[in-house]
Amino acid sequence: MLASLFDDIKYLLRARNNVVAMWPKSYYRKELITVRLPTRLMFIVNNPAGVQHVMVSNEQNYRKSPLNSQTLKPLLGNGLFVSNGELWARQRKVTAPSTHGSRLPEYAKTIIACGQGMIADWRALPPGHVVEVTEPFTLVTAEIISQLMFGFPLQERGQVLYHAFKEYSASHGRVHLFEFLGLPSWLPRPGGWRGRRAVRRFDRVLLDILKAGQARDPQSPPTLLDMLINYRDPQGQPMAPDLMRDEMASIFLAGHETTALTLGWAFFLLSQHPEVEQRVHEEIDRVLGDRAVGFEDVPQLTYARAVIDETLRLYPPVHIFSREAIGDDVISGQRVPAGSYITIASWLLHRHEKYWEEPKAFRPERFLPPQAQKLQHFAYIPFGTGSRVCMGKHLGLLEVTLLFALVAQSFxxxxxxxxxxxxxxxxxxxxxPAMPLRLERRR
Ligand code: HEM
Incomplete structure (x- = not known):
């Protein structure tokens, strides 16, 4: 008993450092894995039908689990990413118009202008300069989300946010051993003070954004911030200031780092696969030549988009989903008691030997016809699925495609x-490390 608890703790300590490195080889073949935690069961659901069951057909039986919220709560409070039930449903309805497809052509202009700013900075660097691209990609995507969602140019505050997020991620971003062990939430978590310092820095920027938002011209197209400020509940009451802050924090976090990481991994993969890179360059040169990319070019950039889809398969920025069962259930023939934790690891699912041919190979063609028809919908969930699907899915894809084209055209x-x-x-x-890449000029 003691030996098995010791083994479990060793396993969790490995997971705490790097979740994807701890998955045993056999998990890439399994459909469902049961993990006995000290206080409850955890099921790793690793097959498309099971994913569909948890995230779509029986999703009302599952809520975001403490494994997820304890990592994010100090930063996101009760924001959209972690909230549940009626609060979540109401807030999603209030904020969803900000990412509606009809806004995308106008958003593309901001994305392109910000991307061109980054390219101009890179052009000023000496030839062959090495850049840790995670930083400029994070800064540019933070700038974009701030301008689009809050109507606020971040400029030098972007650096403050970048370092605050980095600090937060280093202190809170690991798997939470305390939650796995079922320890009560009032027990102080390790790294707490560093996380709190990062949150305080972050909050100062949010306050600046809020002040500027309250002074905005009411004639300009409504941003997400306007939607939060102008919200009134059925009793005519505005949104509570704390909740407004939590939603701003959630959109900020959800809306930039994922996009930045996707870009970094896409260029990493291109650097390892010159034949794919060659095809990307041919497509970009054919569609764009020397002119700047625009919203209307996106449908022609089909190969670039397949590269992005394949990048999101191999390196999904959100690589793990955590839920908690509200009532008893049966998943893939397995009895699941109420209170069990459910983990869906897109990292495993996207590399599953049964659902993907040559799962480890980088093959963008799988997302192009005719092969794309063979894809199993619930074996590929970089944006999640069901009603908790990413609210910025189409915006995120547009942003990655435009920034990818801008960079690949020049470098x-x-x-x-x-x-x-x-x-x-x-x-x-x-x-x-944080994706050091050498810049070689193409034009
Ligand atoms: C490549 C870029 C992106 C990826 C891979 C991504 C991925 C995801 C995933 C997997 C989830 C679901 C998490 C879960 O079910 O537990 C999610 C949720 C969310 N994402 Fe994204 N995201 C991206 C870009 C964006 C952007 C640009 C926005 C900006 C608006 C955004 C806003 C959100 C929000 C608000 C949620 C919470 C939705 C809810 O729970 O109702 N995301 N994202």
């Missing part, structure tokens, strides 16, 4: 000799 990125880049599964799937 070839290379991993410097001797550098090994590994995925680090924490709160998100980050590269370690």
């Amino acid at each position: 070839r990125l290379r991993v410097p000799e001797g550098v090994v880049i590994e995925p680090l599964g924490r709160m998100t799937l980050r590269p370690s």
Whole structure:
């Protein structure tokens, strides 16, 4: 008994450091895995029908679990990403118009302008310069989300946010051993003070944004911030200031790091696959030549989009989903008692030997016809699925495609000799080190 508890703790300590490195080889073949935690059961649901059951057909029986919320709550409070039930449903309805498809053509202009700013900075660097691209990609995507959602140019505050997030991720971004062990939430968590310092820095920027938002011209198209400020409940009451702050924090976090990481992994994969890179360049040169990319070019960039889809398969920024069963259930023939934790690891599912041919190979063609018809919908969930599907899915894809085209048009990125880049599964799937790539000018 004691030996098995010791083994479990050793396993969790490994997971705490890097979730994706701890998955045993056999998990890439299994359909469902049962893990006995000290206080409850955890099921890793690793097959498309099971995913569909938990996230779509019986989703009302599942809520975001403490494994997820304890990592994110100090930063996101009761925001959209972690809330449940009626609060979540109401807030999703209030905020969803901000990412509606009809807004995308106008959003594309901001994305392109911000992307061009980054390219201009890169052009000013000496040839062959090595950049840890996680930083500029995070800064540019933070700038974009701030301008689109809050009508607020971040500029130098972007650096403050970048470092605050980094600090938060280092302190809170690991798997929470305390939650796995079932320890009560009032017990102080390790790394707490660093996390709180990061949250305080972050909050100062949010306050600046809020002040500027309250002074905005009412004639300009409504941003997500306007939607929060102008909200009135059926009794005519405005949204509570804390909740407004939590929603702003959630959109900020959800809306930039994922996009930045996708771009980094996409260029990493291109650097390892010159034949794919060649096809990307041919497509971009054919569609764009020397002119700047625009919203209307996106449908022509089909191969670039397949590269992005395949990047999201191999390196999904949200690599793990955590839920808690509200009532008893049966998943894939397995009895699941109320209170069990459910883990869906898109990292495993996207590399599952039964559902993907040559799962480890980088093959963008699988997302193009005719092969794309063979894809199993619930074996590929980079944006989640069901009613909790990513609210910014289409915006995120548009943003990655436009920024990808802008960079690939001008630069070839290379991993410097001797550098090994590994995925680090924490709160998100980050590269370690922070994706140093050498910039080679194409034009
Ligand atoms: C490549 C880019 C992105 C990826 C891979 C991604 C991925 C995801 C995933 C997997 C979830 C679901 C998590 C779960 O079910 O537990 C999610 C939720 C969410 N995402 Fe994204 N996301 C991206 C971009 C964006 C952008 C640009 C926004 C900006 C508006 C955004 C806003 C959100 C929000 C608000 C949620 C919570 C939705 C809810 O629970 O109702 N995401 N995202």
